[in-house]
Amino acid sequence: MYQLEVVTPKGIVFQGEVEQTVINTSDGEIGILENHMLLLTNVVPGKLRIERPDEEPIEFAVTYGTIDVRGDRVIVLVEEAFEIGEINVEQEKKILEEATSKLEQKETLSLEEIENFEKMRDRAETLLELAGVKVR
Amino acid sequence: MAKLSPRDIKRKIQGIKNTQRITKAMKAVSAAKLNKARAMLNATRPYSERLYDLINDLAMFVDRDIHPLLKVREERKIDYVVITADRGLAGAFNSYVIKRTLSDVQKFQEEGKEVNLLLIGRKAVQFFKNKGFNIIEEYEDIYRDHMNLAFTSKVGGILAERYENEKTDAVYLINNELITTATYETKVRKLFPIEPELSYDKLSELSRYNIEPSAEDVLEELLKRYINFQLYRALVESSTAEHAARMIAMDNATRNAGEAIKRWTIIFNKARQEAITTELIDIINAANAIE
Numbered sequence: 001m002y003q004l005e006v007v008t009p010k011g012i013v014f015q016g017e018v019e020q021t022v023i024n025t026s027d028g029e030i031g032i033l034e035n036h037m038l039l040l041t042n043v044v045p046g047k048l049r050i051e052r053p054d055e056e057p058i059e060f061a062v063t064y065g066t067i068d069v070r071g072d073r074v075i076v077l078v079e080e081a082f083e084i085g086e087i088n089v090e091q092e093k094k095i096l097e098e099a100t101s102k103l104e105q106k107e108t109l110s111l112e113e114i115e116n117f118e119k120m121r122d123r124a125e126t127l128l129e130l131a132g133v134k135v136r
Numbered sequence: 137m138a139k140l141s142p143r144d145i146k147r148k149i150q151g152i153k154n155t156q157r158i159t160k161a162m163k164a165v166s167a168a169k170l171n172k173a174r175a176m177l178n179a180t181r182p183y184s185e186r187l188y189d190l191i192n193d194l195a196m197f198v199d200r201d202i203h204p205l206l207k208v209r210e211e212r213k214i215d216y217v218v219i220t221a222d223r224g225l226a227g228a229f230n231s232y233v234i235k236r237t238l239s240d241v242q243k244f245q246e247e248g249k250e251v252n253l254l255l256i257g258r259k260a261v262q263f264f265k266n267k268g269f270n271i272i273e274e275y276e277d278i279y280r281d282h283m284n285l286a287f288t289s290k291v292g293g294i295l296a297e298r299y300e301n302e303k304t305d306a307v308y309l310i311n312n313e314l315i316t317t318a319t320y321e322t323k324v325r326k327l328f329p330i331e332p333e334l335s336y337d338k339l340s341e342l343s344r345y346n347i348e349p350s351a352e353d354v355l356e357e358l359l360k361r362y363i364n365f366q367l368y369r370a371l372v373e374s375s376t377a378e379h380a381a382r383m384i385a386m387d388n389a390t391r392n393a394g395e396a397i398k399r400w401t402i403i404f405n406k407a408r409q410e411a412i413t414t415e416l417i418d419i420i421n422a423a424n425a426i427e
Binding site: 007008009010011012025026027037038039040041042063064065066068075077079080091095110112113116119120123 | 176285296
């Protein structure tokens with residue numbers, strides 16, 4: 001067991017003792033048990049699952065951020081963490097539409113702009129999928 | 137000016153009372169919104185503390201002269217992110233930001249610098265429209281549903297791309313911030329280039345970490361989080377100051393209405409007495425004429 005904190009600009013979304021944390025990173029999905037090696041890596045949009053003994057796992061849809069794995073404490077710093085029911089499907093659909101239509105004009109965009117819109121699209125797609133809406 | 141009859145004055149007083157009901161209600165609504173906004177502002181503290189700590193720790197791993205978001209350049213092209221409210225009735229709230237922007241823009245132009253504006257808030261958009269300014273983007277109606285990281289990461293991405301591709305040499309945020317419950321100030325803060333405070337004592341701690349895929353990659357992402365967060369924070373600060381400003385303005389308006397009601401009531405009483413006196417005189421004269 002170790003202390004887990006999930007922190008967004010809206011506040012501390014979760015704080016407590018946990019058994020395992022499963023999260024998506026730029027290198028793929030990882031599961032963190034106690035005494036994990038010290039790690040600092042990027043979080044990408046996906047499901048964050050928090051497992052505690054004798055309790056139902058808690059799940060959040062998270063977007064971009066960083067995870068800091070210390071010996072006794074794990075801090076997940078993400079821009080957004082939604083409970084699955086909290087995802088604003090209408091808003092995310094609009095965001096997906098905007099990103100997709102901008103990407104259709106790839107030739108007029110710089111490399112960085114393309115990367116930004118792709119990230120925007122990935123974020124919206126992931127959130128919509130997690131909310132149960134079929135997108136791809 | 138024609139003499140107002142007691143009935144006209146009564147109607148006028150009723151009008152002012154109606155207005156006063158509205159300003160009183162608006163003050164109460166603003167007070168509630170102010171509390172919510174302050175709570176949002178306080179809620180950002182844990183995130184900002186942890187984020188800044190991580191950036192300051194990692195910044196030592198990266199050559200500041202090379203990294204596109206940290207590199208300092210001569211400021212020849214400047215972007216101003218102008219943040220106002222969507223609505224008025226908040227005293228001088230919006231005009232403080234607009235006036236400060238105008239004077240800074242003029243100063244830069246006199247120094248031969250190019251200035252571009254990114255506008256957030258209907259008042260800013262309405263003011264700077266069609267006046268010959270270089271406008272990067274305009275956003276209205278953000279405060280209701282879009283005061284979130286999805287929006288600020290979109291804007292942050294636009295600004296980061298401009299800085300990386302040298303379309304701008306510096307980006308500043310200009311917005312009001314609440315200082316005390318009754319006062320707010322217009323602040324101009326630099327967003328790019330980012331200037332971390334290096335903490336050399338943490339170096340040994342970090343060397344024990346696995347940093348994946350690399351320190352540069354993780355720092356790159358952290359810097360993006362920093363930009364998006366600064367924009368979010370500025371919106372929440374502005375919103376907080378806006379509600380305080382509107383509360384004060386509506387409070388003043390309510391008080392002014394109260395004084396106006398008092399003044400007009402005195403005038404009403406005088407007019408009513410004059411009318412009675414005039415009528416009495418008429419009656420007496422008529423009675424005398426009959427005799």
